[in-house]
Amino acid sequence: MTFIVFDDQKIELSDGQTVLSALLDQGFDIPNSCQAGACQTCMMQVKEGEIPAKAQAGLKDTLKAQGYFLACNCTPQKPLNITACNAAKMRTSAKVVAHDALGTDVMRLRVKPAEPFTYHPGQYLTIWKTETIGRSYSIASVADFDHYVELHIRRVKNGVVSRWLYDNVAVGESIQIQQATGNCFYTHGNPEQNILLAGTGTGLAPLIGVARDALQHDHSGAIHLIHGASTVDDLYMHQTLVKMAQLYSNFYYYACVRKAERVSLPVTGESIQTIMMSVAAVPAQWKVYLCGGPNMVSSLKKAIFLAGASMKNIYSDPFITSHSS
Amino acid sequence: MSSLYERLGGEAAVDAAVDIFYRKVLSDERISNYFDDVDMDTQSAKQKAFLTMVFGGPNNYSGKDMREGHKDLKGGKMDDSHVDAVIELLGGTLQELGAAAADIQEVAGIANSVRDDVLNR
Ligand SMILES: Cc1cc2nc3c(=O)[nH]c(=O)nc-3n(C[C@H](O)[C@H](O)[C@H](O)COP(=O)(O)OP(=O)(O)OC[C@H]3O[C@@H](n4cnc5c(N)ncnc54)[C@H](O)[C@@H]3O)c2cc1C
Ligand code: HEM
Ligand code: FES
Numbered sequence: 203m204t205f206i207v208f209d210d211q212k213i214e215l216s217d218g219q220t221v222l223s224a225l226l227d228q229g230f231d232i233p234n235s236c237q238a239g240a241c242q243t244c245m246m247q248v249k250e251g252e253i254p255a256k257a258q259a260g261l262k263d264t265l266k267a268q269g270y271f272l273a274c275n276c277t278p279q280k281p282l283n284i285t286a287c288n289a290a291k292m293r294t295s296a297k298v299v300a301h302d303a304l305g306t307d308v309m310r311l312r313v314k315p316a317e318p319f320t321y322h323p324g325q326y327l328t329i330w331k332t333e334t335i336g337r338s339y340s341i342a343s344v345a346d347f348d349h350y351v352e353l354h355i356r357r358v359k360n361g362v363v364s365r366w367l368y369d370n371v372a373v374g375e376s377i378q379i380q381q382a383t384g385n386c387f388y389t390h391g392n393p394e395q396n397i398l399l400a401g402t403g404t405g406l407a408p409l410i411g412v413a414r415d416a417l418q419h420d421h422s423g424a425i426h427l428i429h430g431a432s433t434v435d436d437l438y439m440h441q442t443l444v445k446m447a448q449l450y451s452n453f454y455y456y457a458c459v460r461k462a463e464r465v466s467l468p469v470t471g472e473s474i475q476t477i478m479m480s481v482a483a484v485p486a487q488w489k490v491y492l493c494g495g496p497n498m499v500s501s502l503k504k505a506i507f508l509a510g511a512s513m514k515n516i517y518s519d520p521f522i523t524s525h526s527s
Numbered sequence: 528m529s530s531l532y533e534r535l536g537g538e539a540a541v542d543a544a545v546d547i548f549y550r551k552v553l554s555d556e557r558i559s560n561y562f563d564d565v566d567m568d569t570q571s572a573k574q575k576a577f578l579t580m581v582f583g584g585p586n587n588y589s590g591k592d593m594r595e596g597h598k599d600l601k602g603g604k605m606d607d608s609h610v611d612a613v614i615e616l617l618g619g620t621l622q623e624l625g626a627a628a629a630d631i632q633e634v635a636g637i638a639n640s641v642r643d644d645v646l647n648r
Contacts, residue, residue: 500567503567504553504567507546507549507550507553507567508550508553508554510550512546513545513546513549513567513568513571
């Protein structure tokens, strides 16, 4: 058992309790979303004490050096003196330049950050609805070519942030965003490597980002993209992807729909996993990107690993939602 | 004379072994249920720690750590058969990587030396 000091108040931690959970128990309104070390909305800063390595996993070196850490992943063994993160320093405003429906429940949001904003396509940023409510969204645009940051947002029933973005935010308005993070992005230096991209729902956003980045950088290996959805109407980038496959001889697109009636290729009624295993039957040297629903991501990850893909070549972003873990 | 860890190939050998060994663990019905629910990236890092240790490499694990770490695993109570399975898969992994029979024996010996700690007895 140990304790933390938060803004001069001493708070006891029970065995194995995270800093986030202790603060929430005390009634502090600490931002959080995934509670799994992914979204980085719960970032805090240490004033004194030693931060466990796990609490800084995934943070940029510059942030680590300044003592930032993730409260949801922090179970200290010794006392820590901490403070809330200076939100203003971390966030920048971005102007909405496009807001269009793409499918039944998905929309495309394009924003222009007020300050220089660096990212890799496929990474995710945080959109803040208020000072303390933020959610992660993945980036489908390619910085070198697009003059905006593009996000695909699925309207979640009773979703606090997604519904607000859908219904209340309009072109011309500004929203608060936080720097991009995550390691689901294209890396240079291996242009002949085959790439497999698979995801469900808006998990397509980062996959398109990675695919476009690779193609723009003259990737010569095959790039296979598999999109899974419930119905044909949920294949919200179908036409774009079909065109991409016509344009680039090394880009292949497959769509897996669960409720498939009278479908024709590239749409199939097969499962994502079936298509994945037939496309990448010998994945030992492949690079694999998996994004979207957490259960789907973890089962595909296991399947492709067992088929021979190397752990270090598998990049995944489970879209962990609040209260879902 | 070079150490066991050096003979096996050091950190590079651990890196090569980790995928092979983890794949065996996940596919082995005797023990896979202990590893099913754990996040694969974290687990992969832990396999690396495990392999470094049994390859005779640098590590800071004490018997007490091994006891604590394996006491409340999700898969249920462990017995000798589980440790035997792990040692068997370890041997298979090293064989695939072309290690000498004597070195494989030595690795099995290190794994065996913490048997009682792992089984908390
Ligand atoms: C790394 C990462 C990347 C992400 N990228 C994207 C992206 O590109 N596009 C995108 O649309 N989302 C993405 N998400 C999910 C996103 O961050 C939010 O979780 C999502 O928009 C829901 O937030 P909300 O505030 O609208 O709903 P909340 O108010 O948080 O949730 C409302 C209720 O809906 C439930 N719920 C939330 N999400 C779902 C769901 N998907 N299906 C069923 N029930 C749900 C919750 O459990 C809760 O009960 C990503 C998440 C992570 C961690
Ligand atoms: C044969 C001797 C064994 C040794 C030397 C050993 C060693 C280790 C080490 C070093 C770790 C990493 C600990 C950490 O850093 O947190 C670990 C974790 C683990 N071991 Fe073992 N182990 C042995 C046997 C077993 C057996 C028989 C099982 C079950 C069948 C098992 C299941 C696990 C699991 C599930 C974890 C991960 C726990 C977690 O995620 O926190 N181990 N082991
Ligand atoms: S990283 Fe801590 S809540 Fe998401």
